[in-house]
Amino acid sequence: MKKIITVLFIAFLTFSCNDKPASKKVETSKKENVVKKSNEIAIILNSNDQMQFDKKVLSASPGQSITLTLNHTGRGNKMIMGHNFVLLKKDVDVDVFARKAVEARDSEYIPEGDEMIAYTGLIGGGESITITFDAPKQGVYNFICTFPAHYQLMRGQLIVK
Numbered sequence: 001m002k003k004i005i006t007v008l009f010i011a012f013l014t015f016s017c018n019d020k021p022a023s024k025k026v027e028t029s030k031k032e033n034v035v036k037k038s039n040e041i042a043i044i045l046n047s048n049d050q051m052q053f054d055k056k057v058l059s060a061s062p063g064q065s066i067t068l069t070l071n072h073t074g075r076g077n078k079m080i081m082g083h084n085f086v087l088l089k090k091d092v093d094v095d096v097f098a099r100k101a102v103e104a105r106d107s108e109y110i111p112e113g114d115e116m117i118a119y120t121g122l123i124g125g126g127e128s129i130t131i132t133f134d135a136p137k138q139g140v141y142n143f144i145c146t147f148p149a150h151y152q153l154m155r156g157q158l159i160v161k
C-alpha cells in the first residue's frame with residue numbers, strides 16, 4: 001500500500017511540474033522592485049537631470065542575487081550630468097570616498113581600491129545600465145553617484161536583513 005501511495009505521489013509531482021510553465025510568469029513593472037525567486041531580486045533605480053535617485057532605500061536579503069538596473073531618465077550628456085551607482089562597504093567614509101572618486105576622472109569616477117561592493121559604469125540621459133551582484137551580509141550600506149558634486153544629493157542606503 002505504501003508503495004502505491006509513493007508512486008501516486010511521484011506521478012502527481014510529475015504532473016504538477018509539467019503543468020507549470022506559462023502560468024507562473026512573473027509580471028514585471030518598470031518602477032517597482034520585482035522578486036523573481038527568493039534568492040534573486042531585481043531593483044530598478046531611476047536617476048534624472050535634477051541629480052536625484054528615485055529611491056533612497058533599497059532592500060535585499062543576505063546573499064540574494066541582485067540585478068540592479070540604473071536608468072537615466074533625463075537628457076544630460078554624461079560628461080555634464082553623468083550618473084552611476086556605487087555601493088560601498090560598511091565602514092567606508094562616504095565623504096572621504098567621494099573626494100577620492102572625483103580624482104578618478106579617467107576611470108569615470110571609479111577609484112582604485114577595495115571600498116566598493118558593486119558599481120556601474122557612468123551613463124548619460126536616456127541610457128540604462130544593469131549589473132548583478134550578491135547582497136552582502138546583514139547591515140546598512142551606503143550607495144552614491146560618484147560624478148563630481150552629485151553624492152550629496154544622490155545617495156541612499158541598501159538595507160540587508
Ligand SMILES: [Cu+2]
Nearest residue numbers: 082083145150
Ligand atoms: Cu550623478
